[in-house]
Amino acid sequence: MATPLVEMKNVSIAFGGVQAVDNVSIELYPGEVVGLLGHNGAGKSTLIKMLSGAYKMDSGEIWVNGKRVSITSPRDARDHNIETIYQTLALADNLDAASNLFLGRELTTSLGFVDDDRMEAETRKIMARLNPNFKKLKEPVSALSGGQRQSVAIARAVYFNAKILIMDEPTAALGVHETAMVAELIQELKKQGLGIFLISHDTREMMDLCDRVSVMKNGQMVGTERVEDVTEDDILSMIILGKNPKAAA
């Protein structure tokens, strides 16, 4: 089989006395969507934050494209083309869409000043593709609806040629129509060969969108299965009981 886009091997992290992620391994291949499921506090977001550079892992290895890498900051992750859409969206509410989209990676003029006009023009372009209804380019993102804020966060992740995309509950704040749009986007990005980690609580949505699902409980990996091999009930029982029915059988 091809080399995985990203491979996390035996990663662990503890906060105080709590082992938030305990010896977990997971891999992601190009053009694949891997879903992470589990209760609140199961360790999904923590696992993903080690990959996106928000947390530093205590032990374990991360391999990107078959090479071992060290990710100690969000900047490192971005350098490896790992982009994240956080559950909280991580937007600066007082800034407009363009400033948020380019935050930390501003376009500059030849004199080194930020080039707001060029950034706005680029933002218009990508928003026209992602969310054609998006018009409030000049207003701080605090004035936007949940869906519009989400599209800013998504635009930020896909604009910079991500190879690996992490989506932490991308549809939690969205209406039916926008949820469908995100699903469509995921399919399109998949076709382009991106690997996507998807976190969600909605098992049915995960069955539709993902190629494989991994279930976590209490910081440990319960199991990873191809969606066509399991039923929704199997997954729910993995989430609740913390046991893999297929492994037990």
Added chain:
Amino acid sequence: MYRDALRHSYEARLMSDQTSDTAPANRPRNVLQSLEVDTRLLGMIGAFILVALVFNVLTDGRFLTPRNIFNLTIQTASVAIMATGMVFVIVTRHIDLSVGAILAACSALMAMTQVRWLPGLGLEIGHWAIPWIAIAAGVVLGAFIGAFNGWLIGYQGIPAFIVTLGGFLVWRNVGWYQTNGQTIGPLDQTFLTFGGINGTLGGPLSWGLGIIAILASILLIFRTRRTKVSHGFPVKPLWAELCLAGLCAAAIAGFVGVLTSYQVPSRVVARDPEKYGCAVAEGCTPVYGLPISVLLLLAIAIVMTVIARRTRFGRYIFATGGNPDAAELSGINTRMLTVKIFALMGVLCAISAVVASARLANHSNDLGTLDELRVIAAAVIGGTALSGGIGTIYGAILGALIMQSLQSGMAMVGVDAPLQNIVVGAVLVFAVFIDIQYRKRTGAK
């Protein structure tokens, strides 16, 4: 069964999180919207004009004389310079209670350098290099103290309130040790030109600068418009641009006009006729014109505005103030940012120290006492939100000007000293109250 129930609860939660998207309403544009001027700025200018007019009536027209306006501007300069830096500090959700103390420490160092140490090393008093070495030493000290504060706050995680409360006690008294508590003076003649009355441009130079400023502002307005058109962005109607350009030109011309109509009193000219270009001309009437300290303030205001709006540093300051977590997740080094912001604040304190000590012609230990509160009040009256992420440089300067106007106005009217402070305190709270009401009405955060 229980699995179904669980799934239902999952779905119920998902549903409850859903919000609907509303289309932006297209409201008709009125004149103010066409001009695209900041209504908060207009409100502040309105408040300032109201204050000025009321005092003018109460003082029988003595408040709005060229002489008093000149004095107001040079009295405002020191606090306003520091207030521009305080905007960045408050925008990133910090506070700096030590600015008055840093000012005193820098002023003490600069005074000692020019009056005692450099002459002691053999540079004769009046040597051209003395003031510049002194200023450089003060700026370096200010940057160092500020960076140290920023390091304690950013890297060690000590709250800014505590660090600068400590600094409030420490730095003024460090200055005291340097000077042994003595008042140090007289300061260097060149140094004194930064203080106000001793350093003005005179008539012709002031007008020359004013005309350059008018041309530059018109050029800026139309260049901005051209870039917008080239990107295909919507622009305001041409008449609105012309109005704006006209207003700018009128404001600059008015400001220069007022300051250049303040004549140098004849007995002052008689003391040193050559300084005012009156060596030969009989009955010549020289004017003060733009004070160098005010020019310094304006230059700093422009630089700070450019930093805030057009540099990554400024963008990161506002992003961090709006959402520190988001800034960090975007790869911004928020700790180093804190060090830089406080170092910049320290540099501005040092520049303020030049202006403040030069205005008084010597250094005394109580220089800048209570300035920290004036500076914070100026920034806050100017619309800087203590919750972070919001603030403007011009707002802070206007805030400083409004406070200084209130104080000198009341002094001219003859209001009792305790009552003066009561009024200033009440105005501070009232200004923030109005600001909160304004934000509620307009829906801005």
